[in-house]
Amino acid sequence: MTAVAITDAVDTYLQRKAVGDPDGSGAGTYASNAESILRRWAEWLEAEHGIRLIATLEVEHMRAYAAELRRRTDRGEYTASSAGTYYAVVRAFLSWCVRGGICETNPAATDRAESALPSANPRPTSDSWTATQRRALERYVRERALETASVSTRERRSRLREYAMVAVLAHSTVRGSELFRVPDDDRRTGATWDDVDFYTGTIRVLGKSQRLEDVPLPARARTPLRRYRVVLDPPSTDWPLFPTAHAPSIAARVRSVLRDRGYDEDTIESLLEETTATELARERSIAPPAITTEGARSVLRRLCEGAGIDVDGDYLTPRGVRRDRSSESYRREATASKPTLRASVLEQSIVVPDDSSPAAGGRDESMEND
Numbered sequence: 001m002t003a004v005a006i007t008d009a010v011d012t013y014l015q016r017k018a019v020g021d022p023d024g025s026g027a028g029t030y031a032s033n034a035e036s037i038l039r040r041w042a043e044w045l046e047a048e049h050g051i052r053l054i055a056t057l058e059v060e061h062m063r064a065y066a067a068e069l070r071r072r073t074d075r076g077e078y079t080a081s082s083a084g085t086y087y088a089v090v091r092a093f094l095s096w097c098v099r100g101g102i103c104e105t106n107p108a109a110t111d112r113a114e115s116a117l118p119s120a121n122p123r124p125t126s127d128s129w130t131a132t133q134r135r136a137l138e139r140y141v142r143e144r145a146l147e148t149a150s151v152s153t154r155e156r157r158s159r160l161r162e163y164a165m166v167a168v169l170a171h172s173t174v175r176g177s178e179l180f181r182v183p184d185d186d187r188r189t190g191a192t193w194d195d196v197d198f199y200t201g202t203i204r205v206l207g208k209s210q211r212l213e214d215v216p217l218p219a220r221a222r223t224p225l226r227r228y229r230v231v232l233d234p235p236s237t238d239w240p241l242f243p244t245a246h247a248p249s250i251a252a253r254v255r256s257v258l259r260d261r262g263y264d265e266d267t268i269e270s271l272l273e274e275t276t277a278t279e280l281a282r283e284r285s286i287a288p289p290a291i292t293t294e295g296a297r298s299v300l301r302r303l304c305e306g307a308g309i310d311v312d313g314d315y316l317t318p319r320g321v322r323r324d325r326s327s328e329s330y331r332r333e334a335t336a337s338k339p340t341l342r343a344s345v346l347e348q349s350i351v352v353p354d355d356s357s358p359a360a361g362g363r364d365e366s367m368e369n370d
Contacts, residue, residue: 004054004102006045010038013093033210036186037089041065054103057094062108065090066116073118076293077182079175080118082208087117133309134170140307141166145224157231158245162303164228165242165296168203171221176297178205178215180242181290190290193229194237198222235282240290250288251277257286 014035045051048068049061069083078086091108098106107113145163148156168174174191182188187206195204200214201222207213217225225241232239244250254277258268271280281288291299304310 005052006042006054006057007039007052009054009097009102010042010093013096014038034089034093037086038093040184041086041090044068054097057103057107059107059110059113062090062110062113063116065108066113070116070118072184076176076297077185078118079177079208082177083118085208085210087114136309137303137307138166138170140309141303142224145227153231157228160224160228160231161242162299164224165299166303167224168217168221168241171218172203172215174203174205174215175208176293178207180293180296181240181244182293190240190242192238192240192287192290193234196225196241198226235285236287238287240287242291242296243288244291244295246289246295247277250281253288254281254284254286258284 017034044065045057045061049064051057051061066087069078069087072078073080073083087108091106094103094106094108097103141159141163145156145159147159151159168179169176177188179191181190187210191203191205196217197203197214201217201219202214203217204212204214251272254272255268258271259265263271275283278288280286
């Protein structure tokens, strides 16, 4: 069996998929959607298990990957269906490797590995909170937001941010992973003000199908969002709806953007000594990172504690804030340029370019916490 680096096989796989249907309307789409999934998986394998070659990949490694997807789902970073999609993309890639003779068996296509994936069944606790409990949370954040006397501009902005966050989650079908930033998923960076259309009453999000979708924003969600926008006064439309309040993350973004704009390190540090990273970001129109899904859960936990809302020691999650809906079919696709992941024709052989290295190096990806 040829010793082929996972990254080399991924490159060849994506090239094949990109040209697999050159005349079709979805040509190259699968490769585009699958690329980030496969590259993150390859980086995770090397960082966590030191695995770089297809031949050294075993069932236990794929079980560990499935368990990692489950942990991220439990933290609210992924939905169970998204985790299943990510795993399915990797499994399809490994099946392709088997057909091409790179590996003998598919370690992802085993009951032992797949049993560690998150269940698609609804979670029973905070996801089934009553309408009364949701209304209590809404009432609490609304009353705090409208108490403008003797509060600073910063505090008022924070309260309106929380009110808007709860209102959008409660009165639309937008999911937390569509509204907030999902670490390690470079396509889910959080909704921005450019995504909101107050005229049509919609917000454009990357749905769990991996398509861009226009989701209705009812008046009870739009009004708090408008009030929040007036106080936030974002300097650009690429500003996130809900920026992180994590100062180190903001400072890191400011430094990165200023370097890209040609500033040297001494000048950057001098600017940061004169003002805070948050103020400098606004002054230089540098959009900060959006709050993460985990950060949003922390905000909701604090609000539930403040409102005295508690069920067996639990709190209302972003998913739990949303009202029960029997159907979300009224969402509409926002663009035909980003179709969902789909299976393509089977390929019978694989050829890895001769100049490919048998072992490829990985890169580290820093993570920010809110």
